[in-house]
Amino acid sequence: AFELPPPGEATDATRIANEEFGAGLPLADPGDFQDARKGFLASIEGGIIKDEAGNVVWDQSRFSFLDQPAPPTANPSLWRQAQLNAIHGLFEVTDGVYQLRGYDLAVMTLIRGQTGWIVVDPLLTKETSKAAFALAMEKLGDAPIKAVLFTHSHSDHFGGVRGVISDEDLAFGRVRLIAPDGFADAAISENVLAGNQMARRAVLQFGNDLPASPTGVIDSGIGKTLSTGAIGFMAPTETVKETGETLNIDGLDFVFINAPDTEAPAEFMFYLPQKKALCTAELATSTMHNILTLRGAKVRDALSWSKHIDEALEMFGGDAEVVFASHTWPKWGNEKIRTYLEHQRDLYRYIHDQTLRLANQGETLHEIAADVPEASFMRQDFSTRGYYGTLNHNVKATYQRYFGWWDGNPANLNPYPPVEQAKRYVKLAGGADNMIANAIDAYKEGDYRWVATVMNDLVFAEPENQKAKDILASAYEQLGFQSESSIWRNYYLSGAKELREGVSKRDITQLASPDFVKAIPTPEFFDAMAVRVNPAKAGSGMTINFVFTDT
Incomplete structure (x- = not known):
């Protein structure tokens, strides 16, 4: 009789x-x-970092198991990336430029100005930001913060702002808060209308309910994982609108490249001529990024992304001696920097161009994802490998951007929803036992993708069928163990856990911190209310007064 391997094997x-x-x-x-x-x-x-109540909000020590060689339960390439992202501390990037890495998903950069510190991307939560900055001050000498820069509109780069500055700092003009044009709208709107679904999927993407272990979470590709402290928001006092715009910030010149609608709706890169240092924000990091993140977002523009990296290369590639980003680690030496930026540029251009080439030959979304091979440089340059985004789902995202969800096949225009379709497949297969037998044969051959396809239908048709759920969970686990992408791994392993143990009862709806709620523009607040209206319950006559206290 066939027996599944024990969970975790x-x-x-x-x-x-x-x-x-x-x-x-x-x-x-x-x-x-x-x-x-x-x-x-x-x-x-x-x-380890704790909040004021003593709760642990960050624990890098959970990943101490990564000092061992890659086990059979992890893709060795992802294991290597996980080891690199586990290196944590305060680092000198170049004279007067420092980074705090490994204390949240993102990286905080400190730049020494003439009279104080310039903070770039103060992490996701107040607690990690405060602790990281305190470590730097202890080692480098205390000085006031003169400016904070948010490179883009994702919360892992601005949510910890209250760990380094206060409302009073802005109100009294002690600190400049500089962000790309459109930052506030982008930062707020992404989480307001679609927040619940994004939050649920983020739990799976980052493996929040999985243990950190060789059979669980090992990495998130761009960093370890998310901290669990207080997420804040402050509106910028200045915004950068144009490429080439130069600001003197506490005696240092910052030359900006405005890069909207790339990795984020609002984003900039910058160059420090006096330091010969280029910050690529999150457009170029030591991994392939997402054209469409698995947690859900609007599809990104791979062509624009590639062109903005090329812009940085053209403007500063001849002079830069160090490049650093808002995730992962820096690279030094002009020749190395140029090669790195060329490969990053070519990576996103390759994804874009090959997707369109094959689409224009009549291939559909899933066919293109199967047919686009790795570019030759991807076998040698680890910074282009799919530890976060993948070639597979980035190709699908690019197809979606141009052609939408439908592949042009009439059979796929109005299919049955999953449960109804699954019931018909079970009937077609001659019942659950036949499907399980087919899945077991595929499992023995190591064809876990097919096992997942067949058993997913059976679980949708018969959600109480424990044998089907066990086989599906085991297939997901093996697919996770083989995944080079951290977020594919986390999704597969989270799916296996939920099939075995049920869905976690964690409250994922409390996305909006008081800072976010206060910052939501009134029209968007009403939009957010509108998407919660259930028309099946409509028809009640009621009068509601809204009081606008600030008008």
């Missing part, structure tokens, strides 16, 4: 798949590890 097929995957990559290359450790100055003892 890799099959022979998975072990062999991971060994073969690793054999095709230069995993022994030490260059990234040298860069990730370069300039180390200090670290937070134990890597």
Whole structure:
């Protein structure tokens, strides 16, 4: 009789798949590890950060298991990236430029001005931001914060602002708060209308309900995971609108590249001529990024993304001696920087152009994702590998941007919804037992994608069928163990956990912190209310008074 492996155990097929995957990559290359450790100055003892009540909001020590070689339960390429992202501390990037890495999903950069500090991207939560900044002040010497820069409109780069400055700092003009044009609208609107669904999917994408272990969460591709403290928001006092715009901030010149509608709706990069240092924000990091993140968002523009990286290369590629970003680690040396930026530029252009080439030949979304091969440089340059985004789902996203959800096949125009379709497939297959037998045969062959396809239909048709759920969970687990993408891994393993244990009862609806609620423009607040109206319950006559206290 066939028996599934115990939860958390890799099959022979998975072990062999991971060994073969690793054999095709230069995993022994030490260059990234040298860069990730370069300039180390200090670290937070134990890597643990707590809030005022003593609750742990960040625990880097959970990932101490990464000091071992890659186990069969992890893709060896992702394991390598996870080891790199586990290196944490305060680092000197170049004279007067420092980074705090490994204390949240993102990286906080500190730049020494003439009279104080310029903070770039103060992390996701107040607690991690405050602790990271305190470590820097202890090592580098205390000085006032003169400016804060938000490179873009994702909360892991601005949510910790209250850990470094206060409302009074802005009100009295002690601190400049600089962000790209459109920042406030983009930061607020992304979470207001679609927040509940995004939050639910983010739990799965980042593996929030999984343990940190060789069989659970090991990384998020661009960093370890999300901190769990207080997320804040402050509106900028200044915005950057144009590429080439130069601001003198506490005695240092910042030359900006405005890069809207790339990795975020509002985003900028900047160059420090006096330091020969380029900040690429989140347009270029040491991984392939998402054209469409699995947590859900509006599809991004791979062509625009590529062109803005090229703009940075054209403007500053001849002079830059160090490039740093809002995730992962810096790179030094002009030749190395140019190659890195060229590959990042070419990566997103390749995704865009090959998707359109094959679409114009009549291929559909899933066919293109299967047919676009890795570009040659992706086998040698780890910064272009799919630890976060993947070639597969980025191709699908690019197709979606141009052609939408439908593939042009009339059969797919109005299919049955999942449960109704699944019931018909079960009937077609001759019943659940036949489907399970087919899935077991595929499982023995290591064809976990087909197992997942067949058992997903059976679970939709018969949600109480425990055997089907167990087989599906095991297939998801093996697919997760083989995934090079951290978020594919986290999604697969979270799916397996929910099939085995049920859906977590965590409250994911409390996205909006008081800062966000206060900042929501009145029209958007009413829009947010409108998407909660259930027409089936409509028809009651009622009068509601809204009091606008600030008018």
